[in-house]
Amino acid sequence: MARVVVLGAGVSGHTAALYLKKKLGKEHEVVVISPNSQWNWIPSNIWVGVGKMAPEKVVFPLAPIYRRKGIEFRQAKAVGILPEGDAGDARAAVDVVYTGTTRTGETERIRYDYLINATGPKLKFAATPGLGPDGGYTASVCTPSHAVDAAQRLADAIIALRAGTPQTLVVGVGHGTCTCEGAAFEYAFNVEHELRAAGVRDKAEVIYLTNEHELGDFGVGGMVFDTRDGRVSSEAWMASLFRERGIRAITQAAVTSVEPDVINYTQIDGSTHTQPYDFAMLLPPFGGVDLTATDRYGADITAEVFAPSGFMRVDADYTARPFEEWTASDWPKTYQNPTYGNIFGVGIAFAPPHQISRPYATPDGIAIAAAPPRTGMPSGAMGKAVALTISDMILTGAPKPTHTASMGEMGAACIASTGTGLLRGTAAAMAMSPIVPDYSRYPSTDGRDATETTGDIGLAAHWVKRLLHTAFIYKAKALPLWYLIPE
Amino acid sequence: MDTAQNQIDRAPLTDARELRRRRNLIIQFFHFVTLNWKMYSLAKSHH
Numbered sequence: 001m002a003r004v005v006v007l008g009a010g011v012s013g014h015t016a017a018l019y020l021k022k023k024l025g026k027e028h029e030v031v032v033i034s035p036n037s038q039w040n041w042i043p044s045n046i047w048v049g050v051g052k053m054a055p056e057k058v059v060f061p062l063a064p065i066y067r068r069k070g071i072e073f074r075q076a077k078a079v080g081i082l083p084e085g086d087a088g089d090a091r092a093a094v095d096v097v098y099t100g101t102t103r104t105g106e107t108e109r110i111r112y113d114y115l116i117n118a119t120g121p122k123l124k125f126a127a128t129p130g131l132g133p134d135g136g137y138t139a140s141v142c143t144p145s146h147a148v149d150a151a152q153r154l155a156d157a158i159i160a161l162r163a164g165t166p167q168t169l170v171v172g173v174g175h176g177t178c179t180c181e182g183a184a185f186e187y188a189f190n191v192e193h194e195l196r197a198a199g200v201r202d203k204a205e206v207i208y209l210t211n212e213h214e215l216g217d218f219g220v221g222g223m224v225f226d227t228r229d230g231r232v233s234s235e236a237w238m239a240s241l242f243r244e245r246g247i248r249a250i251t252q253a254a255v256t257s258v259e260p261d262v263i264n265y266t267q268i269d270g271s272t273h274t275q276p277y278d279f280a281m282l283l284p285p286f287g288g289v290d291l292t293a294t295d296r297y298g299a300d301i302t303a304e305v306f307a308p309s310g311f312m313r314v315d316a317d318y319t320a321r322p323f324e325e326w327t328a329s330d331w332p333k334t335y336q337n338p339t340y341g342n343i344f345g346v347g348i349a350f351a352p353p354h355q356i357s358r359p360y361a362t363p364d365g366i367a368i369a370a371a372p373p374r375t376g377m378p379s380g381a382m383g384k385a386v387a388l389t390i391s392d393m394i395l396t397g398a399p400k401p402t403h404t405a406s407m408g409e410m411g412a413a414c415i416a417s418t419g420t421g422l423l424r425g426t427a428a429a430m431a432m433s434p435i436v437p438d439y440s441r442y443p444s445t446d447g448r449d450a451t452e453t454t455g456d457i458g459l460a461a462h463w464v465k466r467l468l469h470t471a472f473i474y475k476a477k478a479l480p481l482w483y484l485i486p487e
Numbered sequence: 488m489d490t491a492q493n494q495i496d497r498a499p500l501t502d503a504r505e506l507r508r509r510r511n512l513i514i515q516f517f518h519f520v521t522l523n524w525k526m527y528s529l530a531k532s533h534h
Binding site for chain 2: 050151160214235236239240242243244248249250252378381411412413423426429431433452454456457458459461463464467486487
């Protein structure tokens with residue numbers, strides 16, 4: 001019997017665990033270790049954050065699902081990996097600290113034959129003084145509880161507007177190296193939509209504050225697609241949308257600190273600015289979770305297994321090169337750790353070889369570089385590919401990974417909500433293929449397949465976003481025929 | 488430096504016909520079917 005341990009139960013880890021159990025059956029053991037007792041459909045946190053969806057609608061408890069599927073669940077936080085085992089036992093292991101109510105604080109060393117690191121991000125609010133809802137001054141929609149808090153702050157701003165007090169609402173990213181600009185974009189437009197619905201839009205200023213070099217970059221270098229009006233860039237497409245909705249934008253910005261009523265930021269030319277605000281939702285930068293690695297003698301090998309960012313090294317080409325020499329083939333395909341072949345890193349937990357968008361810095365060296373997004377569709381695809389690889393290794397003795405899911409080859413769709421409502425809702429639907437532009441394969445269409453890279457705005461895209469909410473929660477609950485819903 | 492805002496200020500506004508199209512239930516139903524098919528195809532062909 002083989003034991004596969006999955007660290008993390010987000011989109012990537014949960015997908016991997018379900019496919020592993022489906023393939024391996026009762027003969028082998030699948031163990032999921034997650035500090036959270038609940039699964040969260042993070043894309044819908046946006047709607048919780050504007051008070052249009054109850055937080056219970058975006059979460060469900062993991063334990064009953066895993067019990068039903070025969071997956072072992074430990075509510076615990078992984079703190080260390082021992083890929084070579086320890087002095088007393090040569091089997092690889094992971095050290096965990098329990099976080100659930102019954103065993104809080106207890107530690108355990110869990111042995112594994114295969115390990116999937118799908119721990120997701122560490123939310124690094126501390127990277128910017130004053131950032132974040134816990135000890136800072138800004139709201140967040142990264143977790144359901146953060147989103148509930150954001151909704152309350154927004155409701156307070158609307159009350160002030162109704163009382164005739166003008167409000168400045170700033171939505172964006174809280175550091176020069178943030179990712180997930182798409183989520184910030186969605187939240188900005190949903191806030192604007194709610195202000196209009198409340199009849200107070202005329203008294204409010206909505207500002208989108210971002211580290212993107214241009215509007216519509218989204219950390220993937222933007223895209224060019226066919227619309228009814230011909231080929232347009234996402235930058236031009238977004239500029240029209242911002243004008244239509246009267247949202248101001250500040251790009252090429254790195255937030256350096258947040259005070260109770262002002263946001264301090266610097267831009268690429270080195271200029272420094274202060275933006276007053278009444279309400280602010282700024283996403284934090286991501287880092288790898290605090291995991292260490294030690295060899296069989298107890299020596300620290302964290303730097304071998306993890307990149308300095310804390311994300312896990314996988315089969316990417318990490319050679320430092322200038323932007324002009326980056327290629328789609330630098331990106332990992334199998335997500336296998338190069339040192340330890342039975343360890344894989346997927347989703348946000350793997351270390352990307354570099355950004356997708358061109359990185360910039362101020363004259364003082366402050367990085368303004370949108371980090372590559374690795375959430376949602378690609379994250380699920382990675383989890384599935386690694387699960388199928390490990391299943392093949394266990395069941396057929398395959399010596400090498402048998403499945404791939406490179407962001408330099410696969411496509412992805414992003415439905416960015418710009419307002420909710422069955423008949424009044426709207427969203428921007430964007431599809432791109434591949435996610436990382438491949439200029440050698442598609443030299444004349446900005447590195448992407450023109451037939452698969454598309455954009456559309458309207459009510460239909462909102463319906464799709466709502467359908468995805470229902471479909472992915474159905475899939476995550478492993479209800480009948482869950483595996484027919486693609487990642 | 489406020490290049491993004493300059494671009495927004497100069498961006499073409501969506502015309503009334505396009506705004507109606509984005510709300511028209513029949514047109515949007517067909518878009519809904521098309522978008523789902525595109526996403527399904529994208530996922531099946533690459534994942």
